[in-house]
Amino acid sequence: MPVDTAPDLADAAISIRGVTQRYAAAGAADGVLALDNISLDIRRGEFVCLLGPSGCGKSTLLNIVGGLFKPTSGEVLVGGRRVDGAPHPDEIAFVFQESTLFPWYTIIENFRIALKLRGVAKSEWDDRAMEALRAVGMASFARHYPNQLSVGMRQRVNMARGICVETNILLMDEPFAALDEQSRMVLGEDLSILLAKTGKTIVFVTHSLAEAVFLSDRIAVMTARPGRIKTIVDVNEPHPRAPDFMLAPRFGELRNDLFAMLREEIRVAMASQRDPVGGGVT
Amino acid sequence: MSALDSAPAEIMGMPRGRAVALTRWAIIVGAALALELYGRLFADPSFFQPLSAIARAWVNPIMSDERIVGALGMAVFEIALAYGLSIVVGAAIGMAIGGSNFARASFLPIVLLLYAIPQVSLMPLFVLVFGLGAASKIAFGFSHGVFPVIVNVVAGMRNTNPLHLRAMRSMGGTRADELRHVVFPNMVPSFFVGLRLAMTMTMLGVILAELYVSTGGIGYFTRVYAENYNPAPLFALIGSLAIIAVAFNSLVRVAERRLMPGRRPTARLNLSGARTK
Known part of the structure; x- marks a missing residue:
């Protein structure tokens, strides 16, 4: 049963209403159900994590919110406007894994493309880019090529690219997945500080429990495929969060609760991977 | 590659770079000496002559006969034009084919089929259509060079x-x-x-066509020297072609180094023609 903590609608930056997604698949007559009737309202300035076992459709949901995929049914409203399978780069910026920086352009050239597509005047490109790079402590690497930087540095830059376009909403699709545990935590901390300043609305997909607890205001726990919202966990901890928060008893409790909820879903997901839906090859 | 990378910084008491260069030169000088000795002591002079004689023949007649220098110039012109056409046409066709899945699925198998045909068997057709002059050499060089460009452009567009x-x-x-x-x-x-790849193939095509039929080009002189059992100028002429080939290949490498955007590992050419990082 979908959980819907309906806040005041005027407050909702993103409103997901009954979103269902089916994929065509060999051997399954009406396709594979990836997302089943998802409804969720996200308030302005809120940081929401989508957490779930792999293959549960959390990235699919994020891509639907960003207008990169079109849902089979249901709708998404962003700032009251219906997202209809087309991106809204003026409202929404994406941050994917660090490898989405274009390797044939220098860092600053990567930023210029994002700013140009956003419709920013050419005279402002470099100022805006440098400002965002300074915010993540990477200003001195503006003229480097991405593969001259470490993975962690690249992800800082990639985050800055998402921030420099100054959209109200940031969608982050497992941005730290390629990073080691330590860099993840440090970057998460920086992100927490950065975002407390900008007041952006953020939807963040992850499969890291600690990351979810440390960063989110609310965590939407999803079920194994077909993806539904199993429950929503409130973190109730002001931003920016100090690393001490990770040592607080509440942090551990929340993480354990989440793990308990996820464990059965992970088992279901693993079982269905051994026995694919509809007997088709997946 | 990793074996090279892990090699010691010094070999026989000198820096690795110098040791490598020295080894290369030693091989070249050794081979030259062996050829010289073979030519002087054992070879039938109507089939092979020592390097010193070949070098003399290079100065005269190869470099002093206007007709031969002209023929070499013509070969350079033919290769350059065939190569230029291969690049422009090959890139255009490659982008058209690589631009969509539909076009790739429809046209690439046909391109690969044409690529697989041993083109030497079509040589008489080229001569019939384009005549005995430069046009048939350029066309034949182009028909060799255009395919590697198409196939690699399509492959490059595919792995986005x-x-x-x-x-x-x-x-x-x-x-x-x-x-x-x-x-x-x-x-x-x-x-x-x-x-x-196209550079190598274009040169192959042009030179094959020259050797097949030529009324005053390098193919003509090659045949004259070979049929008159006059190996010194023959080898000198072939040596000139080798120098031209090396020069063209260096040009492509320089262009690559200049034009490659971004700081990326240069694509290496291995025997299968695939890209390695």
């Missing part, structure tokens, strides 16, 4: 990272932006692999 395309779309990029900022830059290393 879907995440880059998605990032582009999420930033509001159009299909034109995708092509300009993602697909084309991504294709460049593969394109240069195609260019290097």
Whole structure:
């Protein structure tokens, strides 16, 4: 049963209403159900994590919110406007894994493309880019090529690219997945500080429990495929969060609760991977 | 590659770079000495002559006979034109075929089929259509050079990272932006692999056509020297062709180093023609 903590609608930056997604698949007559009737309202300035076992459709949901995929049914409203399978780069910026920086352009050239597509005047490109790079402590690497930087540095830059376009909403699709545990935590901390300043609305997909607890205001726990919202966990901890928060008893409790909820879903997901839906090859 | 990378910094008490250069020169000088000795002591002078005689023949008649210098110049012209055509036409066809899944699935198998035909068997057709002069050499060189360009452009357009395309779309990029900022830059290393293969193939095509039929080109002189059992100028002429080949290949390498966008590992050419990083 979908959980819907309906806040005041005027407050909702993103409103997901009954979103269902089916994929065509060999051997399954009406396709594979990836997302089943998802409804969720996200308030302005809120940081929401989508957490779930792999293959549960959390990235699919994020891509639907960003207008990169079109849902089979249901709708998404962003700032009251219906997202209809087309991106809204003026409202929404994406941050994917660090490898989405274009390797044939220098860092600053990567930023210029994002700013140009956003419709920013050419005279402002470099100022805006440098400002965002300074915010993540990477200003001195503006003229480097991405593969001259470490993975962690690249992800800082990639985050800055998402921030420099100054959209109200940031969608982050497992941005730290390629990073080691330590860099993840440090970057998460920086992100927490950065975002407390900008007041952006953020939807963040992850499969890291600690990351979810440390960063989110609310965590939407999803079920194994077909993806539904199993429950929503409130973190109730002001931003920016100090690393001490990770040592607080509440942090551990929340993480354990989440793990308990996820464990059965992970088992279901693993079982269905051994026995694919509809007997088709997946 | 890793074996080279892990090699010691010093070999026989000298820096590795110098040791490598020295070894190369030692091989070249050793081979030259062996050829010289073989030519002087054992070879039948109507089939082979010592290097010193070949060097003399290079100065005279090869470099002093206007007709031969002209023929070499003509060969350079033919290769350059055939190569230029291969690049322009090959890139255009490659982009058209690589631009969509539909076009690739429809046309690439046909291109590969044509590529697989041993083109020497079609040589008489080229002569019939393009005549005995430069045109048939250029056409034959082009028919060799154009395929590696097409195939590598298509391959380069195919291995575009879907995440880059998605990032582009999420930033509001159009299909034109995708092509300009993602697909084309991504294709460049593969394109240069195609260019290097095409250089070799074009030269092969032009020289094959020259040898097959030629009324005053290098093919004509090659035949004259071979049929008159006059090996010294023959080898000198072939040596000149080798120098031309090396010069063209160096040009492609310089162009590659200048034009490759971004700081990326240069694509290496291995025997299968595939790209390695």
